[in-house]
Amino acid sequence: xxxxxxxxxxxxxxxxxxxxxxxxxxxxxxxxxxxxxxxxxxxxxxxxxxxxxxxxxxxxxxxxxxxxxxxxxxxxxxxxxxxxxxxxxxxxxxxxxxxxxxxxxxxxxxxxxxxxxxxxxxxxxxxxxxxxxxxxxxxxxxxxxxxxxxxxxxxxxxxxxxxxxxxxxxxxxxxxxxxxxxxxxxxxxxxxxxxxxxxxxxxxxxxxxxxxxxxxxxxxxxxxxxxxxxxxxxxxxxxxxxxxxxxxxxxxxxxxxxxxxxxxxxxxxxxxxxxxxxxxxxxxxxxxxxxxxxxxxxxxxxxxx
Amino acid sequence: xxxxxxxxxxxxxxxxxxxxxxxxxxxxxxxxxxxxxxxxxxxxxxxxxxxxxxxxxxxxxxxxxxxxxxxxxxxxxxxxxxxxxxxxxxxxxxxxxxxxxxxxxxxxxxxxxxxxxxxxxxxxxxxxxxxxxxxxxxxxxxxxxxxxxxxxxxxxxxxxxxxxxxxxxxxxxxxxxxxxxxxxxxxxxxxxxxxxxxxxxxxxxxxxxxxxxxxxxxxxxxxxxxxxxxxxxxxxxxxxxxx
Amino acid sequence: xxxxxxxxxxxxxxxxxxxxxxxxxxxxxxxxxxxxxxxxxxxxxxxxxxxxxxxxxxxxxxxxxxxxxxxxxxxxxxxxxxxxxxxxxxxxxxxxxxxxxxxxxxxxxxxxxxxxxxxxxxxxxxxxxxxxxxxxxxxxxxxxxxxxxxxxxxxxxxxxxxxxxxxxxxxxxxxxxxxxxxxxxxxxxxxxxxxxxxxxxxxxxxxxxxxxxxxxxxxxxxxxxxxxxxxxxxxxxxxxxxxxxxxxxxxxxxxxxxxxxxxxxxxxxxxxxxxxxxxxxxxxxx
Ligand SMILES: Nc1ncnc2c1ncn2[C@@H]1O[C@H](COP(=O)(O)OP(=O)(O)OP(=O)(O)O)[C@@H](O)[C@H]1O
Ligand SMILES: [Mg+2]
Numbered sequence: 001x002x003x004x005x006x007x008x009x010x011x012x013x014x015x016x017x018x019x020x021x022x023x024x025x026x027x028x029x030x031x032x033x034x035x036x037x038x039x040x041x042x043x044x045x046x047x048x049x050x051x052x053x054x055x056x057x058x059x060x061x062x063x064x065x066x067x068x069x070x071x072x073x074x075x076x077x078x079x080x081x082x083x084x085x086x087x088x089x090x091x092x093x094x095x096x097x098x099x100x101x102x103x104x105x106x107x108x109x110x111x112x113x114x115x116x117x118x119x120x121x122x123x124x125x126x127x128x129x130x131x132x133x134x135x136x137x138x139x140x141x142x143x144x145x146x147x148x149x150x151x152x153x154x155x156x157x158x159x160x161x162x163x164x165x166x167x168x169x170x171x172x173x174x175x176x177x178x179x180x181x182x183x184x185x186x187x188x189x190x191x192x193x194x195x196x197x198x199x200x201x202x203x204x205x206x207x208x209x210x211x212x213x214x215x216x217x218x219x220x221x222x223x224x225x226x227x228x229x230x231x232x233x234x235x236x237x238x239x240x241x242x243x244x245x246x247x248x249x250x251x252x253x254x255x256x257x258x259x260x261x262x263x264x265x266x267x268x269x270x271x272x273x274x275x276x277x278x279x280x281x282x283x284x285x286x287x288x289x290x291x292x293x294x295x296x297x298x299x300x301x302x303x304x305x
Numbered sequence: 306x307x308x309x310x311x312x313x314x315x316x317x318x319x320x321x322x323x324x325x326x327x328x329x330x331x332x333x334x335x336x337x338x339x340x341x342x343x344x345x346x347x348x349x350x351x352x353x354x355x356x357x358x359x360x361x362x363x364x365x366x367x368x369x370x371x372x373x374x375x376x377x378x379x380x381x382x383x384x385x386x387x388x389x390x391x392x393x394x395x396x397x398x399x400x401x402x403x404x405x406x407x408x409x410x411x412x413x414x415x416x417x418x419x420x421x422x423x424x425x426x427x428x429x430x431x432x433x434x435x436x437x438x439x440x441x442x443x444x445x446x447x448x449x450x451x452x453x454x455x456x457x458x459x460x461x462x463x464x465x466x467x468x469x470x471x472x473x474x475x476x477x478x479x480x481x482x483x484x485x486x487x488x489x490x491x492x493x494x495x496x497x498x499x500x501x502x503x504x505x506x507x508x509x510x511x512x513x514x515x516x517x518x519x520x521x522x523x524x525x526x527x528x529x530x531x532x533x534x535x536x537x538x539x540x541x542x543x544x545x546x547x548x
Numbered sequence: 549x550x551x552x553x554x555x556x557x558x559x560x561x562x563x564x565x566x567x568x569x570x571x572x573x574x575x576x577x578x579x580x581x582x583x584x585x586x587x588x589x590x591x592x593x594x595x596x597x598x599x600x601x602x603x604x605x606x607x608x609x610x611x612x613x614x615x616x617x618x619x620x621x622x623x624x625x626x627x628x629x630x631x632x633x634x635x636x637x638x639x640x641x642x643x644x645x646x647x648x649x650x651x652x653x654x655x656x657x658x659x660x661x662x663x664x665x666x667x668x669x670x671x672x673x674x675x676x677x678x679x680x681x682x683x684x685x686x687x688x689x690x691x692x693x694x695x696x697x698x699x700x701x702x703x704x705x706x707x708x709x710x711x712x713x714x715x716x717x718x719x720x721x722x723x724x725x726x727x728x729x730x731x732x733x734x735x736x737x738x739x740x741x742x743x744x745x746x747x748x749x750x751x752x753x754x755x756x757x758x759x760x761x762x763x764x765x766x767x768x769x770x771x772x773x774x775x776x777x778x779x780x781x782x783x784x785x786x787x788x789x790x791x792x793x794x795x796x797x798x799x800x801x802x803x804x805x806x807x808x809x810x811x812x813x814x815x816x817x818x819x820x821x822x823x824x825x826x827x828x829x830x831x832x833x834x
Contacts, residue, residue: 026638026642030636030638032638032641032642034582034641034645078816078819078820079819085580085637085638085641086774086819086823088580088582088641089580089767089770089774089815090815090816090819092582092766092767093767093770093771093808093811093812093815093816094812096767096808096812097808097809097812100805100806100808100809101809104803104805104806215645215649215763216649218645219645219646219649222642222645222646226642263656263660263661264657266653266656267653267654267656267657268653268657270649270650270652270653271649271650271653271654271657273646273649273650274645274646274647274648274649274650274651274653275646275650276646277642277643277645277646277649278628278643278646278647278650281632281635281639281642281643281646282628282631282632282643285635285639359724360723360724361720361723361724380723380728381720381723381724382723382724382725382726382727382728382729383728385723385724385725385726386726390724390725391724393720393721393724396718396720396721397721398721399713399714399717399718399721399722400717400718401713401716401717402710402713402714402717406710409710410710410711410714410722410725410727411725413707413710414707414711414725414726414727414728415725415726460725464726
């Protein structure tokens, strides 16, 4: 039972990190990243490949964060001349192609066989029976750090600029700031965070293969942000550690409910996620959390500085 | 004046965008066959008034009556089918469609169905606007400003409306073209349609109407016969920039 | 080579129906419906239900299935999209992703994950000189061309078509010209639903019916629509043909499982170079 709890909590904490990343990109910046799972997958693979090559886990993690940040920012550049609508399909396309690439380039990624034996950080320092607990602690620290960093960012002048860009790109351009630069930076920072989340995924499972990564990861992140309230980091944390915890926890219902197989249960869970997403957008568009400041106040304070 | 002698009535209309009121209690009455012009400074809410009248904008409060019936709750398309047609200030044609298609659309969703009626109306309307006859096959987006304005007015006339609302028909036209257009507007008005007109060019606007309304900051400052407005030095100095 | 072009054209035709449906709904509603892939999947499964479980001949099953999907699509619009129409387009995007996930998993819940196929007789391929055209390809060719001609007629020559183009061009003006937006929106969804269901059947004939099938087509379909300049439905067909032929020709230099990467590269290049579409003239703006 404790093992279940630790496992679930670790996964939920990783989801919280993806939620926070999306909250920066979509919640604050209005940039729809449907390819979130691709960047996450990239993080997991870079980190996994580096560790099995003998690179220390922490260094692999940093490497993954940096490379995903770079790639993510570059992808955002494809839509240089376009509105954010196209960002959604470009990121999604990138993610799907990445998944294909990873599935077929066996010389690099071992394809569908997957990568096994990924070393966790501080693996030598903790006794084997406490390994999962240690990783949970590590993940929770990561959540706290990301949360802290994003909160600081949200209240910084750059955070205001990001929100102003979401509300009215034209005003931002008129003030001589480049909307494109904002988009680029938001995707770089978001990419780094997703790289971190992916690396933690690799550490947790110690084995990765392409089937572990699907658009469902994206859907969970959107769910977390919609419930938490767009723009509210605290809301995202609260929503992941309540609702997503319940959803994830339902995995273990398999043992208790007689007629449902695990695939049926998974399908039901995802139907709920999909329908819940739509329902929440309709009835509770601002979520249950609150953005640090109202968007209008934001624009005003931004234009006055 | 009995109710059914009225074309269009606005009663204490408050309206605006995003909950922000622009019109603060506007009332006016157009009798059947009356020609009324609304004048006023830029941004005073003239277009807003017209959008509210035709149903593109829901009023925050107040009432709109068309031919004696309350149409406040009806959508623009339903008001159009009851005889109120409109030419907006901007974007007044379907740019990606041909002139003929524009005219057809002007007719077919408002007038009762039937091919013959369309052909007849087309002839009548083209007699008013002979300039667009050779352009029927042209894409409306490729027309000059003056031609586009004519196509827009022609499309609005196609269903033979009882009330016609025109938002600044002379905007962007050369003085010569504006004169020409107003000659046509005179002819349209003489055919008996009730006319609500917004016009920046006060000389042309007041010349085409029986009565004028001066709208300032979303409120009616003055409603009077156009002759009185033209005669009154003060009004002309205050509201019409000495025009 | 000629064979590749032929195969590419058939693939392109297959893409053209959902691409047309996507840009049709985009042109009227100004939002990109990410659920289109899951509509395709649902269409295929509906038809499978009638064809295999009820034992109806495929064409009857397909007609009933297409109407069924059209009904479903209109219902989804009513329940999910209509309440969000006044919000930003981005909100609708996210909602359509939610719809996609819910629908795909509804299919998984009832039909399971294993691939299925329609109940049709297997026929030998036809040969014209050196060219080989199998029976499924012929079906695709005839069905899609018929559907395209019908849509073109509706679009260009009928009152409904004019209403759809008018709303796409200028919604406010369309309203004051007496066009009821609600009816146009419903018609657009019905046409989209029918086209997508047909595409689902054809994909199912060409390959297998599986819950993932529509998702796999999402990227090429979007690319085709963007290639056509996303708001011009008929140009989306040209876009789809281009994608189909490009994907097929790319197999000369790339393994066939990388088709999607071809679509992505085309889209990325296009968005950088000619964001208003390859075939669309710049949409005349207001
Ligand atoms: N779609 C809109 N959303 C928000 N505000 C608007 C909108 N349209 C107009 N306004 C505002 O409403 C006010 C009145 O505008 P309106 O177009 O009614 O003025 P007008 O009298 O027609 O001016 P003009 O002579 O320039 O045509 C203006 O302050 C304008 O900025
Ligand atoms: Mg105006």
